[in-house]
Amino acid sequence: MADLADLAAREFKLPDVGEGLTEADIVAWRVKVGDVVAVNDVVVEIETAKSIVELPSPYAGHVLALLAAEGDTVAVGTPIIRIGEPGAAPAAPPPASEVPTAPTTPAVTVSAEPIDTNIPPEGNATLVGYGPKQRALKRRARKSGSNPVVEEAAPQPSRDPRPVRALAKPLVRRLARDLGVDLTALVPTGPKGTVSKEDVLAAAGSAAPTAPGRAHAASPVAVDPAGRETREPIKGVRKNMAAAMVASASTAPHVTEWVTIDATATVELVDRLRERRELAGVKVSPLLVVARACLLALRRTPLINSTWDEAAQEVVVKHYVNLGIAAATPRGLVVPNVKDAHALSLVELAQALEALTATAREGRSQPADLTGGSFTITNVGVFGVDGGTPIINPGESAILCLGAIKAQPWVVGDQVVPRQVMTLSLSFDHRHIDGATGSQFLADVADLVSDPATALVF
Amino acid sequence: MTDPVFGPAPERVPDPELVQLLTPEGERVHHPGFDVDFTADELCGFYRDMVLVRRLDIEATALQRHGELGLWAQLLGQEAAQIGAGRALAPQDFVFPTYREHGVAWCRGVDPVRLLALFRGVDQGSWDPAEHNFGLYTIVIGAQTLHATGYAMGVQRDGLVGTGEPERDTAVVAHFGDGASSQGDVNEAFVFAASFNAPVVFFCQNNQWAISEPFERQSRIPLYRRAHGFGFPGIRVDGNDVLATYAVTKAALQRAREGQGPILIEAYTYRMGAHTTTDDPTRYRLSDDVEHWKLKDPIARLEVYLRRNGLADDAFLADVAAQADALGERMRRECHALPDPSPHDLWDLVHAEKTAELAAQQAEYDAHAASFEEVSS
Numbered sequence: 119m120a121d122l123a124d125l126a127a128r129e130f131k132l133p134d135v136g137e138g139l140t141e142a143d144i145v146a147w148r149v150k151v152g153d154v155v156a157v158n159d160v161v162v163e164i165e166t167a168k169s170i171v172e173l174p175s176p177y178a179g180h181v182l183a184l185l186a187a188e189g190d191t192v193a194v195g196t197p198i199i200r201i202g203e204p205g206a207a208p209a210a211p212p213p214a215s216e217v218p219t220a221p222t223t224p225a226v227t228v229s230a231e232p233i234d235t236n237i238p239p240e241g242n243a244t245l246v247g248y249g250p251k252q253r254a255l256k257r258r259a260r261k262s263g264s265n266p267v268v269e270e271a272a273p274q275p276s277r278d279p280r281p282v283r284a285l286a287k288p289l290v291r292r293l294a295r296d297l298g299v300d301l302t303a304l305v306p307t308g309p310k311g312t313v314s315k316e317d318v319l320a321a322a323g324s325a326a327p328t329a330p331g332r333a334h335a336a337s338p339v340a341v342d343p344a345g346r347e348t349r350e351p352i353k354g355v356r357k358n359m360a361a362a363m364v365a366s367a368s369t370a371p372h373v374t375e376w377v378t379i380d381a382t383a384t385v386e387l388v389d390r391l392r393e394r395r396e397l398a399g400v401k402v403s404p405l406l407v408v409a410r411a412c413l414l415a416l417r418r419t420p421l422i423n424s425t426w427d428e429a430a431q432e433v434v435v436k437h438y439v440n441l442g443i444a445a446a447t448p449r450g451l452v453v454p455n456v457k458d459a460h461a462l463s464l465v466e467l468a469q470a471l472e473a474l475t476a477t478a479r480e481g482r483s484q485p486a487d488l489t490g491g492s493f494t495i496t497n498v499g500v501f502g503v504d505g506g507t508p509i510i511n512p513g514e515s516a517i518l519c520l521g522a523i524k525a526q527p528w529v530v531g532d533q534v535v536p537r538q539v540m541t542l543s544l545s546f547d548h549r550h551i552d553g554a555t556g557s558q559f560l561a562d563v564a565d566l567v568s569d570p571a572t573a574l575v576f
Numbered sequence: 577m578t579d580p581v582f583g584p585a586p587e588r589v590p591d592p593e594l595v596q597l598l599t600p601e602g603e604r605v606h607h608p609g610f611d612v613d614f615t616a617d618e619l620c621g622f623y624r625d626m627v628l629v630r631r632l633d634i635e636a637t638a639l640q641r642h643g644e645l646g647l648w649a650q651l652l653g654q655e656a657a658q659i660g661a662g663r664a665l666a667p668q669d670f671v672f673p674t675y676r677e678h679g680v681a682w683c684r685g686v687d688p689v690r691l692l693a694l695f696r697g698v699d700q701g702s703w704d705p706a707e708h709n710f711g712l713y714t715i716v717i718g719a720q721t722l723h724a725t726g727y728a729m730g731v732q733r734d735g736l737v738g739t740g741e742p743e744r745d746t747a748v749v750a751h752f753g754d755g756a757s758s759q760g761d762v763n764e765a766f767v768f769a770a771s772f773n774a775p776v777v778f779f780c781q782n783n784q785w786a787i788s789e790p791f792e793r794q795s796r797i798p799l800y801r802r803a804h805g806f807g808f809p810g811i812r813v814d815g816n817d818v819l820a821t822y823a824v825t826k827a828a829l830q831r832a833r834e835g836q837g838p839i840l841i842e843a844y845t846y847r848m849g850a851h852t853t854t855d856d857p858t859r860y861r862l863s864d865d866v867e868h869w870k871l872k873d874p875i876a877r878l879e880v881y882l883r884r885n886g887l888a889d890d891a892f893l894a895d896v897a898a899q900a901d902a903l904g905e906r907m908r909r910e911c912h913a914l915p916d917p918s919p920h921d922l923w924d925l926v927h928a929e930k931t932a933e934l935a936a937q938q939a940e941y942d943a944h945a946a947s948f949e950e951v952s953s
Contacts, residue, residue, distance in 0.1 A: 131643065132643075133641065133643025133644075134643065134646075135640065135641060135643075135853060135854075136853070136854040137646065137647055137854050157908070158635075158638045169850075169855070169856025169858075169859070170856065170858075171856075173641050173642075174638045174641050174642065176642040176643075176644075258950075259948065259949045260948060260949070261947055261949055484863070485863045486863035486867065489862050489863060489864060490862060490864045
């Protein structure tokens with residue numbers, strides 16, 4: 119069965135999608151073993167040094183095997199997916215570790231250790247992924263007795279897989295020495311048969327414990343020899359977050375105000391809403407009520423929902439609200455937004471928020487979801503925190519922060535009674551929003567959350 | 577403050593009216609300068625051309641992602657500009673394209689597989705420009721505008737302008753983009769074309785993006801108005817409206833053939849895809865813009881018009897879709913079958929005449945190549 123499937127199987131090799139790229143990261147598979155794909159169906163999303171790209175299948179048929187795991191860095195030319203003829207049965211999925219290295223990598227094993235300055239040059243060490251493709255040096259044999267027209271080329275270095283010497287960069291050698299790891303005892307997995315830092319660290323694994331709380335070895339995390347520090351690369355969502363926060367904090371003078379309120383009425387309203395038939399199956403939370411309160415309050419203080427256009431020297435007041443919700447995802451902070459939230463009913467808003475956050479948590483937010491926001495809410499209350507001084511999402515003018523709702527003593531009339539209390543904090547751009555406007559907006563939201571019936575007034 | 581001597585710098589002018597005959601909603605509107613009637617066959621032909629060219633583009637993009645092409649320059653969103661410009665040509669007119677004129681190549685009868693061969697790197701562009709009156713793709717940005725102007729001056733000197741014979745009078749089209757309009761070559765071409773009153777139509781597809789540079793950073797005035805400074809007319813047409821593009825180009829070509837000199841057409845459009853398959857536009861533009869332009873899709877508006885007026889039925893549309901599928905399938909099959917280039921091309925194709933020295937070099941090479949064993953694969 120499996121043989122038959124293999125017979126009909128074709129493998130899709132990772133193409134060079136960008137004029138001279140040598141490798142790419144597998145971001146997400148869009149298919150799984152057993153799926154039926156047609157020609158040009160998207161099967162995988164990859165990230166190169168230049169861009170994130172969707173790869174369409176060159177073949178039609180059943181997916182027999184995914185040959186690389188999400189997060190893997192794969193060399194161009196490496197098979198990444200096996201697809202059988204239409205009708206072929208899928209083979210048992212291969213182990214996740216069936217990820218081959220570059221097909222041209224010679225299997226060099228390792229012998230002597232002394233520091234060797236004759237390190238082979240890194241053929242692929244280019245800055246932006248541009249560079250010569252790594253190709254095996256192959257020459258056709260000369261016919262015997264043929265008249266040599268050109269001189270024989272200089273003898274090629276032996277490509278025999280015999281043990282010669284340990285190939286490793288000086289840093290790796292130093293690391294091995296510090297950790298007491300014998301380079302000659304390792305199976306190299308680095309480019310061109312070199313021993314990589316990861317190889318050394320893996321070999322030293324039992325001797326050098328990894329940092330606590332960092333057990334998931336899948337992430338590309340480097341641990342220093344003594345295990346007292348961990349270095350994580352700044353890239354992807356984290357890099358975007360950093361750039362956005364620095365840009366915002368360094369251009370918009372932030373002012374933060376806060377108010378602590380009795381949110382008991384909102385908590386009760388949430389309970390009642392959960393009973394309603396039209397909201398069955400939709401997540402209803404205080405966030406929904408606060409979001410709705412913001413949308414109402416923005417009608418009275420539209421300046422909160424605006425953009426400072428530095429280039430045009432204009433403040434752009436928006437007549438629509440693209441409501442951003444800051445979401446913690448496995449890949450870091452993202453702020454997807456609900457488009458035209460001002461035009462949605464409560465039920466529609468609840469559905470939109472749920473869809474938005476679910477997509478974000480799966481790490482599948484589309485660029486369109488993440489751009490064009492006009493106002494943002496961040497809910498740090500889910501972490502049990504009372505409040506904070508949020509940083510405005512770039513391109514917007516204000517951000518509201520929800521604290522945790524906790525039972526606390528509260529003065530009602532002359533009596534101290536337990537109430538559901540929360541803190542709302544608002545940061546706004548003081549270049550164009552003055553204290554009066556910011557305070558008005560925050561007070562309106564506070565009124566609506568304290569007494570949702572106030573909504574009738576707005 | 578207005579300078580009392582030199583006067584004010586030009587204001588950044590808002591986008592002016594553009595010539596439009598079919599709105600994004602598929603409403604036929606009329607323009608006093610371009611009152612053209614179209615037959616149902618012509619309209620259906622435009623539709624078919626645009627659908628097939630879009631498929632050609634999508635299929636080639638997929639082939640690049642399969643690893644079959646080194647690169648592809650996408651035309652997605654610019655179908656109307658190219659089909660309008662291509663179908664307005666007379667057989668004797670000559671076109672100098674950029675590397676993105678797949679729609680014009682289609683109109684000139686260049687097999688799409690020939691385009692694939694170029695982007696696969698197995699030849700340098702193997703269609704015969706003289707056979708199709710369609711030059712080879714020019715990679716150097718804007719260089720072809722000078723070639724076109726020179727060719728047009730040649731046409732002039734051959735006496736093929738202003739004779740009044742419709743099959744004889746010839747116009748030349750120089751294609752370029754908004755990015756190229758900032759290049760020296762394009763400005764030199766404008767100067768020469770104006771000075772010699774050359775029969776050349778400068779057809780600029782302003783797709784808003786010079787790779788990652790937006791057009792508003794390249795000009796303080798609308799692009800078509802640049803022509804005025806060189807002394808010839810410019811006009812802006814809705815580049816997503818195939819009817820308007822066709823009508824304006826046809827009139828401009830006729831004007832050039834009659835000897836009235838150059839003209840600049842700015843086909844106002846949008847590059848819906850990436851600059852090339854190597855580019856990632858999400859790094860520099862907002863998807864909101866793309867969504868906005870999706871509403872102006874050139875094919876959708878014509879389809880609405882055809883359906884609403886009963887000019888095309890489901891059978892016609894299904895037939896066009898089937899033709900597109902067949903085209904895609906053929907492109908995949910024939911792309912895979914494209915032969916690798918022969919080393920002999922060096923001697924056979926570079927020089928018009930094979931001199932004794934070249935022949936000797938070729939013989940020497942052949943002897944050398946024959947000294948190796950066959951490759952066992």
